[in-house]
Amino acid sequence: MKESKSHLDKLLIASGFIGPVIFFLTVYFLFALLYPGYDPTNQTISELGNASSPVKTLTNVFGFSLFGIFIILFAYGVFRSKEIGVLGKIASVFFFLTGILMYLVGIFYSKSEYSILTSLHIIVANYQFPILTIGLVLFAFDVSGHKKLRWLTPIILPLGIITLVLAYYFLFTHDLPNRGIWQRAAIGIPYIIMMIISISLYKVQK
C-alpha cells in the first residue's frame, strides 16, 4: 500500500514537469508551425486558440486545457507531499487556481475584439501571472528551511521577480514590438520554475 501511495505521489509531482514540456513543445512550436502565416515573434499564443485559428481545437484542448489539468495534478501532488509545510500547502492552492485558469483558457476563446468571451479570456489568461507568482513565492519561503530543498529559494525568488517584470512589460506596453517573444518569456519562466520544483520534489519524495 505504501508503495502504491508513493507511486501516485510521484506521478502527481511529475505532472509539474510533464505538463510544461508538452505545453512548450505544442503551443510554442508545433501548433505555431501548423498555422500558416502565424508569426510567433509578433503574435500571442492566445491567437493560436482563437475562433478563427486553423489549430483552434488542437491548441485549446491539447495545449491550454491539458496543461491546466497537469498543473492541477501537480498542485494536488504538492498538497499531499510530506516534504512540504503549511506555506507550501497554501502555495499548492495557488498552483491549483493557476491550473483552473489555464484550463479555462481552452474554453474561453473568442473572435470579437469586444465581447463577454474576450473579457473572460483576458481574465483567465492574465490573472495566472500574479496567482502563480504568489504560489511560487510562498513555496520558496516554505522550502527555505528544508535541508534538501532550500537551494530552490534563491532560484525561485529572482526568477519570480523577472517574471513579474516581463509580465508587466508585456501587459502594459501598447504596440510592443516582438510581443510574441515577450509573452512567451513571461509565461515560460514561471513554468520553468515549476519544472525545477517538480524535479527536485520528485527526487526527495519518499
Added chain:
Amino acid sequence: MQRDTKIGVIILVLAILALGFVLYMNVYEPLAFLDNPLVGEGLGTLCVSEEKCIDFCHNNKGRCDAYCRENPSNELCDILFGGRK
C-alpha cells in the same frame, strides 16, 4: 482495490472527462453567443457603425478623440484619425 489506486483511477477518469468537455466546447461552440461584439462595430457607446461614426465624429471630434485615446486598439480609430492612436 487500494485507496491510492482508486484515487489514481478517479483522477484519470476526471481528466479525460475534463478534456472531453473542452473538446465539446471547441467543436460545438455553445458559448458563441457570448462572442457578439458588446458595442457594435463603432466607437463604444458613441456610435454603432463606420458610417454613423464618421457623421458623429464630424460634429463630436473631441469625444471621439478621447474615446480613441482610451481605446487605441479599436480599428475604426485608425480609419477616422488616419492611423493616429
